Amino acid sequence: MSPWRFLTQLSRLKQRGGALSRIGRAFRVFGPMCMDVFRGRYRPIPWAAFGWMALALVYLVSPLDLIPDFLMIIGLVDDVFIVGWLLTRVDRAMGDYRRWKGIDDEKVVVD
Template sequence: MARFKGLSLFQRLRHRSRVLGRMRRALTLFAPMLVDVVRGRYRPVPWSAMGWMLLALAYLVSPLDLIPDFVMLLGLADDVVVVGWLLTKVDRALEEYRLWREGENVERV
């Protein structure tokens, strides 16, 4: 089996799936977090999550990239990598909100 920096191919793929899960979780939690913050139900405001998401959106719409988009696949790949990395940062910053939300759901039942 191919090895890369001490990890087998299976371990690398499993790690990638966790990263994709974190990206998905960040995207699904960010909008409800904004609603809870605006309505005053959740404090303190997770400014770092908002900052990371703002950077991700700015990178997506900005014409300045690490690799220009006219370089077909590589131009899009750098967008995916950078925005994916930023979304994992958003997910980490939303950890306290996620715990709060899980607690709210338990109390409502």
């Protein structure tokens, strides 16, 4: 394997790791954010985060997919990628909330 190709592969792995970190953080932060919003502790309401999360949930349970789920593995893979992409958008939409809450953003790669 050439050094250039190795560096390209390493770069792709780091990007995916950053996306996985954002997805995990979206799951960890969304619940507490909802509680702070509903209890009136945090304003303005991050409507974009709620919208992206709703879209991810609707896509996940909807029978309409880009690739039908009856194609077993491939059908589930498109759900994972699309819902994962939507969850990275949820994480981005919660940036102001994370700063307000003091949650560390250093570990996540920013696009």
